[in-house]
Amino acid sequence: MQLLNTQALIQRPLLMVGGKGGVGKTTVSAALALLAARNGRRTLLVSTDPAHNLSDIFRRPIGDRVTPLTDCLSALEVDPECELDQYLESVRQQMLSFAPLNQRPALERQLKLVRHSPGAEEAALLERITKIIVNEQAYDLVVFDTAPTGHTLRLLHLPQTMAAWSRGLLARREKGGRLRSLFAHLGKNSGSNPIKSEDPGVTTGGGSEREQQLLAPLKEREQRYRKAAELLLDKTHSGFLFVMTAESLPLLETARAVKQLQSERVPVSGLVVNRLMPPEAADITFLRGIYRQQKQCMEKIADLFSGLPQRHLPLLGEGMEGLEGLERIADRLAAAPPAAELPVGH
Structure with a gap:
């Protein structure tokens, strides 16, 4: 197994961290962002998961604004509802300046319908994400703590789809x-x-x-989506890191996601397997079954992901919240694992 070089990983300008819900990807995202900040890289940690956890894990309010956490680390929790409100208001202001008076009531009704249409929040969220990817020049590294895998795959694919749609509309x-x-x-x-x-x-x-004037925002959006897609596919600029636990469901979902991303040429940089039981768990009756299941799963991980660099994190018996707890995770991600913590099944 090739060990994941986290120091090289955080040298890219953009890092997407994803995986099935509940596997610890927010903890890993925050620890990697903290590690980069510790190395002097100006880092922005962005949560796009509707169930935000950054405020909880850092033990301080963050919300939908850039919040400084350390000298080189800031964080932001993107609010999809807020993004949708702002996006629709910008559309409203733009269209009202051109719409005849007799058409304005119909326009207002249409915007209200759009507010509750399927996919509206995701489209507004994509607007904010692409702006961060393309326009954020104040940071050396942007780390996205993404939503669960299926949502992430749609967000990664939409820039190409929307760029093609915009080009077609402009051509017509x-x-x-x-x-x-x-x-x-x-x-x-x-x-x-x-x-x-x-x-x-x-x-x-x-x-x-x-x-x-009507076409200018559409052209700007098409160019921004196209640029975002190019950056996401550039392995020197971007990397996608998967976080999973040694269980059947995260294993199956991660295998499908890795295969789909690789088929779309999205650079998958590696894998973090989280919450591994220590070897002494095999001697405790209550934990023996869990340890055995993890060992079997790790053998499958070794087979399915043999080409991906990996980092394995043990289950720790202490809280990981706050800067102090995240520093401990960052230390483990940065250092070579001791012999006692080498992967189970290798």
């Missing part, structure tokens, strides 16, 4: 503008009245200033 708008220009030219040459556009002021392929 431009094609429509060229056709209107052609019809207007033909009408003028034939002596008849030019065909009027349904969009007042748009008569040429380049579009009026009004149309350009």
Whole structure:
């Protein structure tokens, strides 16, 4: 088994930490962010999981704002509902400035329907994530404590999908503008009245200033999504780290997620197996069965993930909350494991 080099891992500008819910990925994310900050890297730790735990694990309020935690570490808990409200308000302000008075009530009704439509919060969350990925220049490293695996896979795939959708919409708008220009030219040459556009002021392929203002946010979003997708696929810029426990369900879910990410060329940097029982558990009747199950699972992990660098963390009998507890995890992630803590089954 190749040992995961966490010091090299935190040298990338972007690190995504994910896995099945309840396996300790927030603890690992926070410890890695703290390790990077300890090394002098300006680090932003971002939680996109609706069930935020950063405030709990650091024992201080964080919320939907960048909150300094140490000299080089700040944290942020992205609120999907807040993001959706802000996003819809920006759309509302933009559209109201162009919509005729008689169409504004219908626009307001439509925005209220969008507020409760499936996928609306995820789309708004994607807006914030892509802005952080592409535009955040104040930090050397951004660590995302992501939502459970299925949600994460959708977020990773959406930039490419949305970029293609935006390009298609822009192409249709431009094609429509060229056709209107052609019809207007033909009408003028034939002596008849030019065909009027349904969009007042748009008569040429380049579009009026009004149309350009309407299209500008869409073009910016398409470019940002495309850039985010490029960065997520760049192994020198980004890495995806999986956290799991030595149990059947996390094993199966992680295997599926790793396979899907690798098929989409997303760089999977490694695997952290968390909460391993110590060897002495085999001598305790109550724990013997759990230890045996973990050992069997570790043999499967060795087989399924033989090509991934790994780091194995033992189950500890003390709290991991607060800076003091996270420092202990960071120390374990940074150091080579002692012989007594080498992986079970190897």
